[in-house]
Amino acid sequence: MKRYLAALAASATIFFTLSSCASEPNAFQREVKGKQPVCSVEIIPTGNGDAGSFRLCGIYPAKTWIEGSWELDSSGTYTLEPSALHWFNNWKDGWTEARFECGGKLTLAKEGSSWRLAVVSLPVPLVPTEARIRYRDTVLIGDAALKQLGNRWDRILAASLLLKKAPIYPESTEGYPPYIAGKKDRAADFRTNTAQYLFPEIAGWSSPELAKKYKGEETSRAEDIRWNLAYTRDTFPEEFRAVRDSGTLFRDWEESGDLFYLACWNAEIFARVEHGMTVRVTETSEQK
Numbered sequence: 001m002k003r004y005l006a007a008l009a010a011s012a013t014i015f016f017t018l019s020s021c022a023s024e025p026n027a028f029q030r031e032v033k034g035k036q037p038v039c040s041v042e043i044i045p046t047g048n049g050d051a052g053s054f055r056l057c058g059i060y061p062a063k064t065w066i067e068g069s070w071e072l073d074s075s076g077t078y079t080l081e082p083s084a085l086h087w088f089n090n091w092k093d094g095w096t097e098a099r100f101e102c103g104g105k106l107t108l109a110k111e112g113s114s115w116r117l118a119v120v121s122l123p124v125p126l127v128p129t130e131a132r133i134r135y136r137d138t139v140l141i142g143d144a145a146l147k148q149l150g151n152r153w154d155r156i157l158a159a160s161l162l163l164k165k166a167p168i169y170p171e172s173t174e175g176y177p178p179y180i181a182g183k184k185d186r187a188a189d190f191r192t193n194t195a196q197y198l199f200p201e202i203a204g205w206s207s208p209e210l211a212k213k214y215k216g217e218e219t220s221r222a223e224d225i226r227w228n229l230a231y232t233r234d235t236f237p238e239e240f241r242a243v244r245d246s247g248t249l250f251r252d253w254e255e256s257g258d259l260f261y262l263a264c265w266n267a268e269i270f271a272r273v274e275h276g277m278t279v280r281v282t283e284t285s286e287q288k
Helices: 142-165 190-198 208-214 229-235 238-245 248-274
Strands: 002-004 038-046 051-057 065-072 078-091 094-111 114-135 138-140 219-222 225-228 278-286
Touching (some): 038 114, 051 078, 065 094, 078 114, 078 248, 094 142, 114 142, 114 248, 138 142, 142 238, 190 248, 225 229, 229 238, 238 248
Parallel strands (some): 038 278
Antiparallel strands (some): 002 278, 038 051, 051 065, 065 078, 078 094, 094 114, 114 138
16 A cells, blocks of 8 residues: 655655656646646655655656666765656557666755755666557567667667757757647747758748759659658768658657657756756655
């Protein structure tokens, strides 16, 4: 049976989280009217209560969280060492659920009536270690799913190096582009600018001048899309062209768009945690 203990500090405001992380605002969807961006840390003690496991939600999109182990020092500061990032994403024809190896180190300390989460070593999602992928009526599991996701993650990491150098994003007040998930939003955000840069044939050309420049150029058909080969040659390095003109990168974007954002702006997202994000702490004890 689960019970919840207000044992971290008598003056602390403890929020008991009975639902999943999906209800929390996060750094990906920052324009939530009337709501302060929040991350929540669930502390799960073991043994004598000086160590245990944790789950950190609200940094990434809903249904994505970091977990790992913690230790408590004599000053009352928690040292958090991430070990895994859990990620889930829906798209129009299916979903992907995955677990990534994750490194890094954080500290969690009480400051007055609030909590402060600080980055000692940036948590970074590394290689995927588990995956399940659904595409319409087909579900991939085990090694087949893991291989497909691993290849996709490698392509996304390579794309992120190009995207970070591309002068296509208007900076937000935090110094990196917002990620607006709503379909009705047409603001100049990461989703809009990335899609127009990588796939103007689908997302639309970013300017009339660009559309005119490449009108009538040779195309190659793949994934039922005609890719503009001149735009590919002018915009991308040679080693990146085949993955775009084959439609493979577009499938990556369509099925796992927020992984592009995570790969590009992971460090900036965590910087937001240290500057202005409310931290909620929950201690959970399980007894059988």
